[in-house]
Amino acid sequence: MATTLSGWGRYPVIEAERRLTRSRGDVAAALSSGFTGIAHGLGRSYGDTALADQVLDTTPMDRLLELDAQGGRLRCQAGASFDDILGVIVPRGWFLPVTPGTKFVTVGGAIAGDVHGKNHHREGCFGDHVDRLSLMTADGTVVECSPTANAELFDATCGGIGLTGAILDATIRLKPIRSAMIDETTHRATSLDATLKLFDRTSDATYSVAWIDCLATGDALGRSLVMTGEHAPEGPLTPHTAPRLSVPIDAPNALLNPLSVRVFNALYYRRMLGDTRSRRVHYGGFFYPLDGVAGWNRLYGKGGFTQYQFVIDRDAGRDGLRTILRRIAESRRGSFLAVLKEFGPASRRPLSFPKAGYTLALDFKIDDELFGLLDELDAIVLDHGGRLYLAKDARMSEQTFKCSYPRWDEFVDVCRRHDPRGVFRSRQSDRLGLTG
């Protein structure tokens, strides 16, 4: 049956046939009956990464198969969500090794996007903590992959945006915690230089991220609040609670305008007195502030939005960031929240996004003039040795992609070997010339 489907950015919106997969048998049955498309979990990738004419809805495959409460390993099906997993592991003193800014992602999606979090500079991507996974390839074969067995397929699958096959289950290494609380320190930085200096100074912190006022100009360009965090040494092991607020309807177009965004950003920057503040907060508020408001993506209105996230080389960092921030401030199109982070080194996985440098993520409401601006930004990013995050992209060109992910052909070789007919494909993979 056809259903309308979109990513978290609600752009693009497509008609798709959704096949529910409750077990590996259902995945095999779909593959043997002519399925072509991509796996789709909780739909938190922003653009068209998990969109295709046919999708395998993996959310019913959400079983937590085995928890080794001594060794800290969890084996679960691909559709298990971080939200669900945290509720089970936190009371037993374990935490996810890497988490993005929302817990409403599936393990399969986290692997396919090779997601990162506030600890990338210290602990890498999600894929660095996957012990093994089983993957159903296009012909229905189940391949066991790990960093040592079928390593090439494993590396292509982590970050491979679902194109190597359907992830069935995986074993992830968890992180021991003694408390559900995080000791958070917030530093105010008055300029881009100060922000980057703070990243250097706090590089020992387990978690670090900056919220940046993307509409500030002149001397204040790049002013930010840099937040660091450590798991608290003691405290209750209480998991998070369900969201209490929700956005029930699409916001009117007028809500998001240069003035409201400027006021929001200015107020956010001034939300604390003094230049540093330390407090103990629950992990839910620290990692997932936006999860507290269900459906916040509706704030960007009916036409949707795109999250533009790029990384640029560390060496090129300061000048590159300055150029880009200036261009964005000039466009007066900033977003409610722009997030800056320093990444650690890249992994060996061919399509994994992070690499040593600075990453900035901003939301832009979609309108007629936006894509012109983003094309301009793409050129600046490429000039500074950068690239865009596939899990957020909805519009980059094939050329931009291939210039910035030079190992794309190596990835395509692996896919072709396991999927010669191109069964696994998405709107994005067709657009970027990875399939089709």
Added chain:
Amino acid sequence: MSNALIIGAHSAIATAVARRLAARGDTLCLVARDADRLADLAADLTTRGAAEVHTAELDVLNVDRHDAALAAAAEALGTIDLALIAHGTLPDQSACEADAELARRAFDINATSVISLLTPLAERMAKQGSGTIAVIGSVAGDRGRQSNYVYGSAKAAVAAFTQGLRQRLFKDGVHVVTVKPGFVDTPMTADFPKGPLWAKPDTIARGILRAVDRRQNTVYLPWFWRWIMTLICLIPEPIFKRMKL
């Protein structure tokens, strides 16, 4: 800690109930059709803290196997503190209109098999002299509507049957809860457009366990469906039959 028997364990609502019971350390016996998926669900519930998880494979349409499946479950659990009957399908109404066999089959899955299971189960529970039977009906059973009266009439049968059973078993100390969920976001309803009236399976599960604890008789989940259905049932038939509802 108590012992629960869950029939139709793969239904999203049943799974959500089982997960809540597992988290509080209960012992479970899961009954469902697909053996592979049963093993995965049992593993899931063990991971979440269930004391023990037993499984029994059963196709509910195979009524000859009902007694044996219940006997196996009762042996595994000892005392049955809670028995939840949750299996069911949402038939394609227009297909049922064109094919009596489909209509009959839908009725068998949603009503006849439930009645067939409840009969020996009630005997066992009455002998035991304690425990609760919870059966999942539907708001669709409150009034027949053109859009889903095959499903609705089966759920109406379940509602009337459990009502009578509740009265009968009261003197034996066994309680019967008739559960009437409204729109629930499950694989069964995956292709329906969702609105504000839709609830998550876990919300329904929480309501079921609350109803069991409080020994409620008929429970609408979420609560507002009681009022919606009251209004729908108040519409006079001469008007109702002309409506598109």
